[in-house]
Amino acid sequence: MLFSEIDTTYLANTIKGLQGKKLILWGAGRRLKGFVEQYCGDGKLLPTPYGVCDSTREIAEKTLWGIPVLPFKDVQAMLPKDTVIIITAGLLELQARVVASELYYFPLFHCRTFEVYDYLQKNLDQCDRAIGLLADPVSKKTYRGCIENILCGRLWDQSLFSASPYFGNDINERLDASGQLVFAGAFNGKHLDRALENNPAIRIAAFEPSKTWSAYLREKFKAAPQVTIHNKILWSENTLLSFDDDMSNSGLDAHVTTDAANSTYQHEGVAIDDYIEGKVSMIALDVEGSEQRVVQGAHRTIERDRPKLCLCLYHNLDDYFRIPVIISERYGYRLHVKHHSTISAIETVLYAV
Template sequence: MYDITGAVSLWDHLAETSKPIIIYGMGDGAQKILDVCSLKNVKISGFMASDDFVRGHSFAGFEVKKLSDIERQFGDCIILVAFGTHIDEVIQRIIAISDRHELYAPDVPVIGGGLFTKEYAEEHRAELERVYSMLADEKSKQVFDGWLEYRITGRIHPLLRNQTDKAEGYEILDLGGNETYADLGAYNGDTITEFLEVTGGQFNKIFAMEPDGKNYSKMKRIHYKLSPYDFRTVNAGAWSCDTVCEFISKGGRNSSLIPYEKGKPVNPSRIKEIEMRSLDSFVKDERITYIKYDVEGSESEALDGSKTVIKRDKPKLLVSLYHRTEDMFALPIKVTELNPSYKLYLRQHPYIPAWDMNLYCI
C-alpha cells in the first residue's frame, strides 16, 4: 500500500509555501476549499476561472481573473482546482496548466464533514490496509494507491494514470440479458440507459429509486416505452428503512439532495420532506441480480436497507465510494460483512477530483 508516513501533506505544504496561492473556480467547491484554507492558516491571493467564465465576477471579495492576468500579476504561483469535471477538454486544460504551474486539486468531501489528511490516513491505517488486502486484482490496488496518494498530496497525476473507461467496469460486472436491476439514485435515467445498452435492451425487471422530483419525472419521460410491469419506480430516496427525512433540494447530479443539518443557515424554501425507502421494502420477494448505489452520501444507509436482498440473492453491486470522507474504507468493509464471498474490484473513471470512484462487487 502507498507509503502514508513518507507522504507530503498538501495542507502542510500550502501553509509553508511562499508562492501566491490561487483558487481556480467559483461556487460550492471553492467555498469549501477556502474554508479549509482558513482553518489551516493558508493564505489565498486570488481567484481565477476559465477565460469563457470571466465576466466581471467576484468571489469572497476577490475579483475573478483569467489565468493570463493572474500570471501577469503574480508570476509563478500555485493553482488549486476547486471544481469537478469529467469533460476531456477541461481535464486536458487542467493538465496543461499543471505543466506551467504547481497545481493541486484539494480533496474535500462532497457530503458531510471531516477532511482526508495525512493524519486521518494514519488514524485509519488499519481499515485502509484491510480494504487494500481484500482487493481482487492488481489494477484495483493501483487505483487504491493512486487514490490514497492523491487524497494526501492533492496531486492529480496519481489519479489520472489509473483511470479507465466505464466500459471496463461493465466488463467486470458481466451483465446478461436476464438481469433484475435495482438502480438506487437513478437520477434522470442515464444509468438505466447505460444498462440497456450493455444488455442489448434485454432484462427481466428494473427497479428505480430517485428522490428528486424533477429528476424522477425526466427518468419516467425518457423511459416511457418500458412496461410499468417490467419498470417499477418510486419517487423516494434509498435509506435503511421506510421513513421521511428533511433534505435540502439543490438539483443536478452531484448534490441533488443533501441531508438538512438542524441549526445550519439555509433558505427555508429549499428544505423538503422526502419519502425514503429501503430496497428490501421496495422489491420485497423479487430476486435481484444487480444493484447500483449512487445516492449522494447515503450509501451506508442504503446498504443497511438492502441487507435482506444482499444476503438472500448475493447480487452484483456497483457502489459509489467518493461522497464521504470515510467511504473508501467504510463501505467496502460493510459490503463484505453483508456477503463475505464478494470479490472486490476498484475502478475510477475519468474525473478530477476523485469522483466517479466505484466499487464493483462480484
C-alpha cells in the same frame, strides 16, 4: 500494494513551503466553505489563504468566510514564485481555463489533493486494511492508482479505465432475471437502457429523486413494463430529506443536503428493506455520497437475497475506505474494484459478489 507505500514527500514539502507564500483559492462555489473550515487556518493542514477569486462570476462580497476577495486579474498579475493556487471548484470546472488565463506557470493544485492527503495521514491503517480486502491484484492496483493519481494531480489515466460499469463486464456478465435490479441514481436512463439490452427479461426498480429527470424517465420507459421509476431518495430509513436537484448543472451533482435553507425541496427518503418487494438480484448505487446510508437501509435484503452489489466509492473520501470494510465484515462478499472513466477521481466502483 498498500496506501502506506505511496511516497507523499512532495506534498509534505509543498505544505511546509506554503508558509510565506500567497495562498489563493480559485473558485467561490459550494466547495469553498467546507474546504476553508476543515483545512485552512491556525492548527490546520494549510495556512490562512491570502485571498479567494473566481474567474466565472463577479463576487459582490469583499470577503468570503473571512478571506479577502481578489479580482481575478490581480491574481493573474501575481508572481508565480510567491504564489500557490488551489482550485476549490469541481474537478473539471476550471482546469480548462488554466491555459486561457495564463496560470500554467503557477504551482497549481486541486483541493481534492489536499483532502486525500489529510485523510490518508489520519486514517492510514484503515486505508491499508481496505485495500487488503480486495480479492485480486488488478483491483488493488486500480484502487490504489485512483487515490495516487489524485494525490499527484494526475487528472487523466487511461491505464485504469475499464468499460461497462455495473454489468456486462467480466465480474457481472449477464443480469440475473430471477430477481430484480435495484438501480439508484438512474439520471437520464443510459444504464437502464444498457440493462434491458443486457437481459430484456430483467425487472428494474429505478430510483431517481430529481423531479425533472424522473418525469423524463417515466416518459422514456412508458413502453417497458419491466421498468418502474420511483421518484424517491434511497436512504437508511423512511424519512423526509432536504434535496438539492442541481438542475443548473443538469442534475449531475444532485444530492441530499443538511442545508435545508438552500435545498431545492424536501423529498421522501425510503429504505430498500421497507420499500422493495420481492427478490433482489443486484443493487447498483450511484447516489452522490449516500451509498453508506442506502446499504444500511438494505441490510435485511442483502442478508436474505445475497444480491450482487455495485457501489460507487468516489463521492466521499470516507466511502473509498469504509464501504469495502462494511461490506466485507457484515456480509462476507468477495470484493473487486473497477474504474470506469479515464478521469482519475470519478466512476470508481466496488463490486461485491
